[in-house]
Amino acid sequence: MEDPKTDSQGIPEQIEKLDNQKPKDILPPTPPPTDDSISNPEDDNVEIPLPPPTTIPTQILDVDLKTPDHHVPRDPRLIRLTGVHPFNVEAPLTELFNEGFLTSPELFYVRNHGPVPQVKDEDIVDWEFTVEGLVEKPMTISLKQLMTDYDQVTYPITLVCAGNRRKEQNVVRKTKGFSWGAAGVSTALFTGVVMSEVIRRAKPKRGAKYICMEGADKLPNGYYGTSVKLNWALDANRGFMLAYKMNGETLRPDHGKPLRAVIPGQIGGRSVKWLKKLIVTDGPSDNWYHIYDNRVLPTMVSPEESANNPKWWTDERYAIFDLNPNSAICYPEHEEKICLTDTPPVYKTRGYAYSGGGRRITRVEITLDKGKTWRLADIEYPEDRYRQVDRTLFGGQLDMSWRETCFCWCFWSINLSISELSASKDIFVRAMDESMNVQPRDMYWSVLGMMNNPWFRVTVTLEGDHLRFEHPTQPALIPGGWMERVKKAGGNLANGFWGEKLDGEEKEAPPEAQPEEISMVKEGLKNPITIDELRKHDTEKQPWFVVNGEVYDGTAFLDEHPGGAQSIISAAGLDATEEFMAIHSETAKAMMPKYHIGSLDEAARTALTEGETEPDQSGTCSETFLNPKAWKKAILYAKKIVSWDTRIFTYRLEHPQQRLGLPVGQHLMVRLRDPATRETIIRSYTPISEINDQGYMEMLVKVYFADDRGKGGKMSQAMDALPIGHFIEMKGPIGKFEYLGNGDCLIQGKQKHVKSFLMICGGSGITPIYQVFRAVLRNPDDDTHCMIFDGNRLFEDILCKEELDALSSGNEERCRILHTLTQPTDEWTGLRGRVTGQLVQDNCARTDDALVLICGPEAMEKAMHKALKEQGWSDDQLMFF
């Protein structure tokens, strides 16, 4: 049933009325769509392109029901590029082209980074966004005000995702992006307010240079956001718009309902949907998606390099804005066949072209001989037809007579004779714009595979009595296209000749086989397990957990688990795939078949993934932050640079009174996405802030930068690259050791009393040791003795030195700290060399009531284990973190 309060286009009636009350000189009343052709007598004989027939989808597709987008009706013809969710789709190229100049909203490509915000029709007019930052007059504007207090405009704009045509890059070499075909482009008549009008009313201050935009879609790395330059936004010729209608109807949910920015001439990524904030700033956006998306890094930067070296992402020169010239052939279609015997003598080859920055496409050229000779195609610019009218359309003024910029795609065509086509191997198209930017012959491959625009090639194959045409690729994982065919046949697509064999060239060896995956399942085991069975085993006694849909019984491994029993218990009854895969070695994976007890049945699999997408809302006001069963988000609040490679990160907890909830001696897991590869990284850390601090927690992190010796540390570099204001996730506590105070320890849940600690650490291994050491020394009644051996390379590498010295001064009878350096300067009067068994033996006699805490690089832990065993320490006296 239709909501009685809304008209057929979904804009509440109330607004149309407000519109009608406006004085005529400011905004003429909205004519009903049927009046379009009669609004201005002078335009009577000018036909402007109007939207194609549209059918608003009403049906929620089955596949969407189980996703967070279960409220969004969609057209089933759209090709999904990233599985079911998030929704990233393009129409089949032919269907898109056949729609003509304007695309109906249900076939308009969609690029969603996450779930679609749900906005009810009756709430549309109350939607608010802010204009803030470097402005004299910060404003909060409702959509109702935007519709009534400002001039309304309508004009056509083509949006293009920067990933359009990326599949071609992925076939040459896998990029970090998903596979768009050539239909990541669509056009609509947008209605709204010119962005500069809104910004001018807020009065930007001196020094304002950028305009940041933020959407309402909550994503793994914060809200979607980006920025553009303020002077562009203020330039009328660039036509930046705040739009609420598309082809005369309310924006559909996938396209930003109820309000979005539309930035003509630029990559689609700048046109922020579900717009909530415009922030005027002096520098570019520090939003995660602005930094790690929509960039073209230099071609030699590999995925690994980009992941290891955050500097590539923060270099603004590699951010992309204006589109580059691009074109595609739409007819002949992919796999079209034309019969040579009963066919007209010419074939009309057709396609689209576009460029960026408002620049007109000035020529489109076709070659049938790989670029030796070219012919000029005819170009039709439907956008120009709107320049001749001055009228209202969909409640906005349509007047483009005063500007010459081109915001839309255009169509080219050329008649090719069947005989010349039969003699040719391929058809190429290339377009050029008014700045003489021309599509390149060769692909410019880059990590994100964006702005791919080499000559578009369709192959021609003579097969019996017909010609067969093949496009380069098919979108998503759909097989087909000459690129795949050539690659399979061993051709090198990057040889500068589309992978064709050059004369005298040796056939290339087939690609190397991938190393075999380690099997984690018991051979031949077929035991379906239901969700109820799994949930019954979410206890400490018999913890079952799931990895890749397979169920494992962790009971027998509780005592031996190097990560402590708690980490298995925390996963009980849950899907632990991500964490398991991120932190376990191949050796650990090879042990898994022993514990494999069955596979989740179909219903259980969906039930588990469903749960995952539900954000954890529990406990946002709870007393302690950490939850052993759920990842919790903490915002990076401050970053202190302690030395060239050491940082103290301060994270804000959920509320000012909240404590972290980490017992002394335990640690927590930190989860972050790799900036470039988006792969999940999980590591354990121990904070250095006081256990009882409220509202915040601090972590001391040594950043292992890449250098000529290696790639450096993934996690520490990703943490260092995270902009202030972004979140990381934490989960815990974990660990098999806890210090209760006064010499009392809990080891694997069993209490034990000790008289002294022998603490051995290296590098950042000091952090868990420091927690215990501090707990002992802060308590004047705790007479447990502590002896620390701390090994480092340089004096500057010693972490927490001041804090350790402050705690030990005046407490010399209760503790002793020995630092040893492997690369000391001549002035160093302390110990030299590594922490060795000999060093320990010389300084500290073994006793039965002592406990050794060891934390450092794996090699050091191994060496100490061996040495201490030789000195007579037993395994239950040794604690490795």
Ligand SMILES: Nc1nc2c(c(=O)[nH]1)N[C@H]1C(S)=C(S)[C@@H](COP(=O)(O)O)O[C@H]1N2
């Ligand atoms: N809030 C928000 N805005 C967004 C995105 C998004 O995920 N969230 N995707 C961007 C990208 S990359 C593109 S190409 C366009 C796509 O707009 P469309 O889905 O309406 O075609 O929206 C842009 N604006």
Ligand SMILES: [Mo]
């Ligand atoms: Mo995009």
